[in-house]
Amino acid sequence: MSTQITFADLALAEPLLRAITEAGYTQPTPIQAQAIPQVLKGGDLLAAAQTGTGKTAGFTLPILHLLLQRPIAQQRPGRPRVLILTPTRELTAQVEESVQTYGKHTPIRSMVMFGGVNINPQITALKKPLDILVATPGRLLDHLGQRTIDLSGVEILVLDEADRMLDMGFIRDIRKVLAALPKQRQNLLFSATFSDEIRTLARGVLNNPGEVSVTPRNTASERVHQTVHMVEQIHKRDLISHIIRESGWHQVLVFTRTKHGANRLAEKLVKDGLSAAAIHGNKSQAARTRALEGFKQGKVAVLVATDIAARGLDIDQLPQVVNFELPNVPEDYVHRIGRTGRAGATGSAVSLVDPSEIKLLRAIENLIKKPIERLPVTGWTPAPRSAAQIAEDAADAQREAGRSGRGALGNGRPSGART
Incomplete structure (x- = not known):
C-alpha cells in the first residue's frame, strides 16, 4: 500500500509536509498509510503495530494536523488538548521527539511528564499554555492529585504500547486517568498485539473504532x-x-x-x-x-x-x-x-x-x-x-x-x- 502513496497524498498541512521532507521522508510506512487517514477522519482507532514500524508518526502527524485545523483563541495554562500515555520514560522522550520534529514549523506546544525526576520543573512548565502532553500514568496521577494539571480540555487520547502498560500493572492508573477526561473525545489505542486483555481494554475506551494491523500476530521478523x-x-x-x-x-x-x-x-x-x-x-x-x-x-x-x-x-x-x-x-x-x-x-x-x-x-x-x-x-x-x-x-x-x-x-x- 505504501509503495504508491506519498505523504503529500495524505492531505497533511503544509508545515507538516515541509518538516517531513526535511526529515528525509517521502513515503509513509504501511502503518502510517493506514492510520493517518483514519485519525484525520476524527474517529476512534485500534491499531496493532510493533516498535520500529513508524507507528509514532502514524499518530503524531494526524494529531498535529487536527490541532492546526482547530485553533483555539485562548488556550489556558496546564490544560492540554491532547494526552498521549506511554509506559516508560524512554517512550515519552521518543514521542516528544516526533512531535518536535514534525511540529517544528507550527506554534503547537508540547511537554513530557514522567517520574524519577523532580516534579517542580514540570509544575512550572504547566503554568504555560500547552497543546500536547506526553506522560507516564504514575506521574500524571501525581499531578492530578496536586491539581497542577487540568484534563477537562482533552480532545484526543492516545494509549501507546497499551499491551506493555497492562503488563506493567498500569491498568488501575489508566482507569483513574480516564475518569478525569471529558466523555466526548477521540481515542487512539496502539498495541504490539491484539490480545484478549487489549480487546477488553479497547471495549472500555474506544467508541466504534476503525481497526488497522500491519504485523501478523506475534510473528518474529523474517529478516x-x-x-x-x-x-x-x-x-x-x-x-x-x-x-x-x-x-x-x-x-x-x-x-x-x-x-x-x-x-x-x-x-x-x-x-x-x-x-x-x-x-x-x-x-x-x-x-x-x-x-x-x-x-x-x-x-x-x-x-x-x-x-x-x-x-x-x-x-x-x-x-x-x-x-x-x-x-x-x-x-x-x-x-x-x-x-x-x-x-x-x-x-x-x-x-x-x-x-x-x-x-x-x-x-x-x-x-x-x-x-x-x-x-x-x-x-x-x-x-x-x-x-x-x-x-x-x-x-x-x-x-x-x-x-x-x-x-x-x-x-x-x-x-x-x-x-
Whole structure:
C-alpha cells in the first residue's frame, strides 16, 4: 500500500509536509498509510503495530494536523488538548521527539511528564499554555492529585504500547486517568498485539473504532537471523564477552532478566576492554539518557538492558541483539528481536540458553512457529571457576530465586509500580 502513496497524498498541512521532507521522508510506512487517514477522519482507532514500524508518526502527524485545523483563541495554562500515555520514560522522550520534529514549523506546544525526576520543573512548565502532553500514568496521577494539571480540555487520547502498560500493572492508573477526561473525545489505542486483555481494554475506551494491523500476530521478523548457544548460566558472561570481542561487533543490545544482572554484565564487559553501559529502572533518567545517546553515537558498543528499560528505544539500523537470558514471556522475545532487522535491513539475534531455560525456549519456538538453530561456539572453552566466583554465583542464584515471585517479567518490579 505504501509503495504508491506519498505523504503529500495524505492531505497533511503544509508545515507538516515541509518538516517531513526535511526529515528525509517521502513515503509513509504501511502503518502510517493506514492510520493517518483514519485519525484525520476524527474517529476512534485500534491499531496493532510493533516498535520500529513508524507507528509514532502514524499518530503524531494526524494529531498535529487536527490541532492546526482547530485553533483555539485562548488556550489556558496546564490544560492540554491532547494526552498521549506511554509506559516508560524512554517512550515519552521518543514521542516528544516526533512531535518536535514534525511540529517544528507550527506554534503547537508540547511537554513530557514522567517520574524519577523532580516534579517542580514540570509544575512550572504547566503554568504555560500547552497543546500536547506526553506522560507516564504514575506521574500524571501525581499531578492530578496536586491539581497542577487540568484534563477537562482533552480532545484526543492516545494509549501507546497499551499491551506493555497492562503488563506493567498500569491498568488501575489508566482507569483513574480516564475518569478525569471529558466523555466526548477521540481515542487512539496502539498495541504490539491484539490480545484478549487489549480487546477488553479497547471495549472500555474506544467508541466504534476503525481497526488497522500491519504485523501478523506475534510473528518474529523474517529478516532476523536467529540462533541459540547452549551454555550454563555461570559461563554466560565469559561467553558473551568472547563472542562480542571475536565478532568485532560495534553496536549490540543485550537483554538481561534483572537489573542486578544488567549491572554485573556491563561491569564484566568493561573489565574485558569493551565500552558497555547498563540501563534499567534503578538508573537515574540522566544516566539512562547518557547511556542511550552514547550507544546511538557509537561511543558505547554494548548496551545492556532489562525489558522495561528497553521498551521504546528507537535505534536505526541496529544489527545485533543478544538474549543473555530468555524472557519469561514468549512475546517479549518477539519484541526484543524486533529491535533489529528494521526498515528492510537484516539483523541477527543470538540467545544464550542454560539447560534450565529449555521450557522457555520451546514456548518461544511454539509462538514463532519454527525451531531456532542451535549452534556450537567455536574457539571458546569455559574457564575454570575460582572459589570466589563460585560463591558469587551462588549468591546470585539466591538473589534470582528471591525475585522470581515478583511478576511474569521477572525484573523485580512490583505490579503497579510507577515509571
